[in-house]
Amino acid sequence: MxxxxxxxxxxxxxxxxxxxxxxxxxxxxxxxxxxxxxxxxxxxxxxxxxxxxxxxxxxxxxxxxxxxxxxxxxxxxxxxxxxxxxxxxxxxxxxxxxxxxxxxxxxxxxxxxxxxxxxxxxxxxxxxxxxxxxxxxxxxxxxxxxxxxxxxxxxxxxxxxxxxxxxxxxNWRLALITLTVVPMAGWLLARFLQRNSAIFRRVQEELGNLNAVLQENLLGVRVVKAFVQEAHQTQRYAALNQELMQSNMQTIRAIRNTFPFIFLLSNLVTVVVVGYGGAAVIGGEFSVGELLAFNSYLLLILQPILLIGFAAPxxxxxxxxxxxxxxxxxxxxEIRDRPGAVPFKACSGRITFENVSFRYPGATQEALKHISFETKPNELIAILGMTGSGKSTIVNLLPRFYDVTAGAVRIDGRDVRDFTLASLRSKIGIVFQETTLFLGSIQENIAYAKPNAKLEEVIQVAKTAQIHEFVISLPEGYATQVGEHGVGLSGGQKQRIAIARTLLTNASILILDDSTSAIDARTAVQIQDALDDLMRQKTCTSFVIAQRISTIKNADRILLIQQGQLVAQGTHQELMQSSPLYESILESQMKQPATAA
Ligand SMILES: Nc1ncnc2c1ncn2[C@@H]1O[C@H](COP(=O)(O)OP(=O)(O)O)[C@@H](O)[C@H]1O
Ligand SMILES: [Mg+2]
Missing domain, CATH: 1.20.1560.10 (ABC transporter type 1, transmembrane domain)
Incomplete structure (x- = not known):
């Protein structure tokens, strides 16, 4: 700037x-x-x-x-x-x-x-x-x-x-003598704060540590139990709790050791006032009323010093x-609208990755290296590769969750960075690998991005996502509460709700990121079959990321990713003939259904 x-x-x-x-x-x-x-x-x-x-x-x-x-x-x-x-x-x-x-x-x-x-x-x-x-x-x-x-x-x-x-x-003379109590009390207080600020800070830190352990254990309570770590965690918490109590006791001791002196000081001043002031009254230069008023002021003046002292930490x-x-x-x-960004309206389906490289902030290695491909209108593109090969990273560049490090991602020839973020993201429907449901009913969760959707619409997408039968089997159906205190859902059920949620948005580009990974192979194929036609008809381009070849066999094109590079692309038939890597993945998966069943 x-x-x-x-x-x-x-x-x-x-x-x-x-x-x-x-x-x-x-x-x-x-x-x-x-x-x-x-x-x-x-x-x-x-x-x-x-x-x-x-x-x-x-x-x-x-x-x-x-x-x-x-x-x-x-x-x-x-x-x-x-x-x-x-x-x-x-x-x-x-x-x-x-x-x-x-x-x-x-x-x-x-x-x-x-x-x-x-x-x-x-x-x-x-x-x-x-x-x-x-x-x-x-x-x-x-x-x-x-x-x-x-x-x-x-x-x-x-x-x-x-x-x-x-x-x-x-009475300026008496005032000068008595006001010496102010710097003295101030000095005592400053010394107290200086010596004990480390303790005060430690109390705060220990409170933070204690809460961190508490939070970790609340979030990970299942893992703690699964690994039988309850006793160990309880000990850990108790030890930190003990430290906190000791620090608190230290602060109390420090307060006990300082404040009596400050009060003693103020009482000593009373001696001066009564002695010196009394003599002045007898001498006729000071009235009894003035002496008493003077003394009351001295009691008032110590209070602000203490207040400032307490307020300082x-x-x-x-x-x-x-x-x-x-x-x-x-x-x-980091990612915001460029000046002069235009809204993203319709898409004809030509998505271009132009020599795209990407490195996560702080990472030493590039997650994507020189990826280039172009989609045709209404194509259903599958992305296949091992865990960590960069599949999610590729699709995250489309809605600009991250911006490319080098190269460009284009839709219909236009760089995605030229579109306004809101319009771009509202036209791209994405089902993440890890699903998040929000506190609310199943209907509200499906209608998350379209809160005024009618129940019929919700049911329709739920049917496509193969979750309708399950939902109506619940006592409260679509009104069933999910989230923290709601009914427990399996990973696969959550994934299907997430798919339904995205289908309801009428996005023109649809991305399913490994969103059937927790669903059994047969249902996954059923969902994909139901989705295939819908995706080809309703969207300009769709991406399906999958681990299982069985769910993406019907894709128009499969991109094979290995260690951040696009190593092969083509239809299932083409890849079976041309790519040894594809063949070996297929072979290893052919054995699986038998064991899975
Ligand atoms: N948020 C992130 N920050 C840093 N590195 C990441 C992040 N997400 C993924 N990576 C790394 O980028 C590579 C590709 O990850 P990813 O695209 O998620 O793989 P895939 O989806 O194929 O399993 C991996 O090496 C992973 O460790
Ligand atoms: Mg992934």
């Missing part, structure tokens, strides 16, 4: 900001709430600061002068200040909470939609548990920073400064969380 481009990019500015500053900038979306919280917090500080003055007034002008009216008035004003404190406290926490919820809501939506646009290559490398942590834990850290720590720090700073000023105005954590979050938000989307 050129510098000029960078400036034109509206995202370029926030990207260069420190993460926490970006979080603060996101408050701009909620100006009313943020301002409400800020004003409430200032008023709250004022209500706190005015109380000792009312106290002083009541003592000096009321009690000392034996003036009952002033006593009542000061008591009334103190009551008002107390009510004000309650109201402003409510306003501050309510508005800060509301603004923080708004920012968290925006962040969640932004990350979610970002994750939807990120390319396959990003998801290949990202850890699902990491992304989950960012969506939940990191957003919560930021939210609590906005709703709690930020407010605490702002009001602490305002309180500290305003009270210091009031004290200096009341939370702020550091929020900064780390924000950095991780913006990493996802800022991740480059």
């Amino acid at each position: 050129s510098p000029a481009n960078l400036q034109a990019d509206p995202q370029a500015n926030p990207r260069s900001m420190p993460p926490l500053q970006r979080v603060l900038a996101s408050l701009r979306a909620y100006p009313g709430l943020a301002l409400g919280a800020l004003i409430s917090s200032l008023l709250l500080t004022a209500a706190y600061a005015v109380t000792p003055q009312l106290f002083r007034w009541g003592i000096d002008q009321g009690i000392a002068q034996q003036n009952l009216r002033v006593i009542w008035q000061s008591a009334g004003a103190m009551l008002l200040a107390a009510v004000g404190r309650g109201l402003f406290n409510f306003g501050q926490s309510f508005w800060a909470e509301a603004a923080s919820q708004g920012v968290a809501y925006d962040l969640r939506n932004r990350i979610f939609s970002k994750i939807q646009t990120l390319s396959f290559s990003y998801h290949d490398q990202a850890q699902t548990s990491q992304l989950l942590t960012r969506m939940t834990n990191d957003i919560e850290q930021i939210r609590s920073f906005l709703s709690t720590s930020l407010v605490q720090v702002i009001s602490a700073v305002v309180t500290l400064v305003s009270i210091a000023v009031v004290l200096l105005l009341m 939370a702020i550091a954590q929020a900064a780390a969380s924000a950095e991780r979050l913006y990493e996802v938000i800022d991740a480059t989307v």
Whole structure:
């Protein structure tokens, strides 16, 4: 990207900001709430600061002068200040909470939609548990920073400064002596944080480790049981849990070792106030009321230091969380529409691979090497090859799940990178090797890409995918819930639902990636027979990837792939005669049905 481009990019500015500053900038979306919280917090500080003055007034002008009216008035004003404190406290926490919820809501939506646009290559490398942590834990850290720590720090700073000023105005000599408690307490606290920040960080890390083990075991509970690893896993969890508890105890000990000293400091100051201040009162330069007010201020001034101290680790954590979050938000989307991309409308069926090579990001070897072929309209193309030979990689280049490293993939002569992604992908139906069903009914799962499809349409594609009989045998038929808590389906049943789902989309290019691998050979042949005609009629070109030759015998052309290279192509008959590799695969599979049956 050129510098000029960078400036034109509206995202370029926030990207260069420190993460926490970006979080603060996101408050701009909620100006009313943020301002409400800020004003409430200032008023709250004022209500706190005015109380000792009312106290002083009541003592000096009321009690000392034996003036009952002033006593009542000061008591009334103190009551008002107390009510004000309650109201402003409510306003501050309510508005800060509301603004923080708004920012968290925006962040969640932004990350979610970002994750939807990120390319396959990003998801290949990202850890699902990491992304989950960012969506939940990191957003919560930021939210609590906005709703709690930020407010605490702002009001602490305002309180500290305003009270210091009031004290200096009341009696600057006494103020200078007593205010030494502020840097001393600050120093104790800073030392505490510095010494113990490693422990705080360790607690967070150990919590993460504990959750990782938990997640791994929940996801892999079947494997754990199959390998009889329950006792070992329980031990592993218990050990980590023990570590976490010990670290937690360490933090508690550290707190116990520091805070009594801070409180002792504040009590020592009281000695100074009573001693020095008492002498001043006797000397007539200070009234009793002023002395009492002075002392109350000193109690108020220690609170903000403690608040800042407690908020500091939370702020550091929020900064780390924000950095991780913006990493996802800022991740480059490698595969996106080119400027001037055109929608993909109709296809006549000529798909060209032009000297295509492809290397996965980070891989040392090329997964595809110089693949060239061209399809004719309405052809049914089969791709055959051993596991890892590159079959899936070939078809993944068509909907641009990845972009070629060299060469070009064309549809009707036009490079696939010239089409808009959405139009291209909506015209290409793909059934993946590994099927994913979503939480919902079987009908909803089949109609995933066409939610308003009628039940008749759903039944029709289910029949083609040979799953209809099974579905109606279930007590609730098409309304049966699948997914985490739904009925258990076999791998083959899931594959057939996935095939039906793709058939419903009326895609003009259809790709079945090994999608009958978990289905028995006979049903697979039945599905393929039912699909063959449909695919030839309804699509401009179709690809079927298969391991079993029996399911692709009728294909118009078979591409034989070996170690990323196209080694032979032709019909079943042609390949039997021309390709020794095809012949040997066929031979090895001819023996299988006997053992399978
Ligand atoms: N997401 C990926 N990242 C890195 N390498 C990959 C990825 N997917 C596949 N590969 C590698 O590319 C090669 C071809 O894989 P693939 O196309 O899935 O083979 P097939 O579908 O024929 O079994 C293999 O060596 C595999 O290890
Ligand atoms: Mg594959």
